[in-house]
Amino acid sequence: MKQSATDKNTIIRRLRTGSIGICVFYFLLTIFYAERGIGMLPNLKPEAELEIYRYETISQTVTYFLMAAAMLLAAILFLQIARKGMPFQDQHVRTVCIIGVLFLIIAVIPAPAALLLAKLNGVDTAMFLSPLISISALLEGFLMLFIAQILHYGTMLQLESDETL
Amino acid sequence: MDKNHDARKQQTNASIRRSGKIALVIAILILLGQIISFLYKVTFTLRRPDTLEDESFLSYLNYIRYGTVPDLIVRIILTLGTMIPVILLLRDISRKGLPFTIQNGTRMFIAGIMQGLLALLPVLFQFVQMIRYGDSSDSSSLAYLIQPNVLNYLNLSFCFLLLFLAGLFRYGAALQQESDETL
Numbered sequence: 001m002k003q004s005a006t007d008k009n010t011i012i013r014r015l016r017t018g019s020i021g022i023c024v025f026y027f028l029l030t031i032f033y034a035e036r037g038i039g040m041l042p043n044l045k046p047e048a049e050l051e052i053y054r055y056e057t058i059s060q061t062v063t064y065f066l067m068a069a070a071m072l073l074a075a076i077l078f079l080q081i082a083r084k085g086m087p088f089q090d091q092h093v094r095t096v097c098i099i100g101v102l103f104l105i106i107a108v109i110p111a112p113a114a115l116l117l118a119k120l121n122g123v124d125t126a127m128f129l130s131p132l133i134s135i136s137a138l139l140e141g142f143l144m145l146f147i148a149q150i151l152h153y154g155t156m157l158q159l160e161s162d163e164t165l
Numbered sequence: 166m167d168k169n170h171d172a173r174k175q176q177t178n179a180s181i182r183r184s185g186k187i188a189l190v191i192a193i194l195i196l197l198g199q200i201i202s203f204l205y206k207v208t209f210t211l212r213r214p215d216t217l218e219d220e221s222f223l224s225y226l227n228y229i230r231y232g233t234v235p236d237l238i239v240r241i242i243l244t245l246g247t248m249i250p251v252i253l254l255l256r257d258i259s260r261k262g263l264p265f266t267i268q269n270g271t272r273m274f275i276a277g278i279m280q281g282l283l284a285l286l287p288v289l290f291q292f293v294q295m296i297r298y299g300d301s302s303d304s305s306s307l308a309y310l311i312q313p314n315v316l317n318y319l320n321l322s323f324c325f326l327l328l329f330l331a332g333l334f335r336y337g338a339a340l341q342q343e344s345d346e347t348l
Binding site (some may be wrong): 007008011012014015018019021022025026029032078087088139142143146147149150152153154156157158159160161164 | 170173174177178180181184185188191195264265318321322325326328329330332333335336337339340341343344347
């Protein structure tokens with residue numbers, strides 16, 4: 001049991017150190033996606049050549065901002081793990097769930113919503129080229145929810161360990 | 166430890182086992198898709214005509230360069246190196262419902278390293294080209310290496326995630342061992 005405690009402390013120390021670097025990386029990704037989203041905003045002006053292009057831009061802008069939000073949540077998650085060194089906590093499980101839901105939203109909402117908006121405004125949607133469902137974002141969303149389940153199991157083990165001590 | 170806690174643990178195990186089975190099927194399908202895509206790209210690249218057959222969009226699609234055969238081979242090896250440990254991990258989870266083992270931590274670690282290599286591979290190829298044909302000390306050339314179309318940030322992101330999960334699984338394995346010893 002004593003050797004296990006030493007192993008745990010070593011692993012936690014490594015996780016905390018690693019979390020700092022990962023936090024910085026995801027924070028940079030947040031800035032990257034937010035910048036992309038902000039960069040798309042001028043294309044929303046009515047002077048765009050093709051009307052449908054504005055609606056595709058809406059879809060892409062929303063996607064970039066949602067990705068920025070997901071990356072920001074991930075950065076905050078790793079910052080908290082780096083500060084407290086406790087990876088198995090209920091709030092972290094909730095954060096990972098929210099990230100997973102954000103990915104699922106990115107997968108199925110922006111493009112269909114933009115297409116629907118275009119149709120409601122009477123715009124010709126023949127040249128709407130964005131895929132309606134992002135398979136990769138869908139898979140990433142389900143992956144995050146699966147990781148959240150595993151983290152939830154980890155919180156139960158953590159609770160047992162704390163009560164034993 | 167109250168019975169409710171044990172019951173919740175059992176339910177979570179069962180839920181993880183179910184999700185693990187679905188994830189295992191999806192991972193196997195992704196791996197098969199990657200292999201089929203690799204075989205198609207290699208055969209197309211080897212048979213690729215020197216000019217477009219006609220001006221149609223389909224002809225252009227058929228002419229798309231997938232990269233050289235050695236590049237494709239290295240990529241599929243690294244992809245297999247990522248997916249096989251993940252599939253073994255998911256198979257383990259789907260059978261036992263217990264994700265936290267030292268073995269699973271090692272599998273995550275290997276998958277993470279492979280993803281990192283996959284992300285850095287284009288950068289390495291570009292750098293080798295720069296050394297052979299260009300000025301590798303030029304700062305603008307070096308800045309090009311970290312552009313999103315060269316350095317794959319998605320693969321890098323998965324690399325960091327998998328390496329972190331490897332550490333997390335090892336911590337979880339220590340907790341699992343404590344829990345089993347207590348019981």
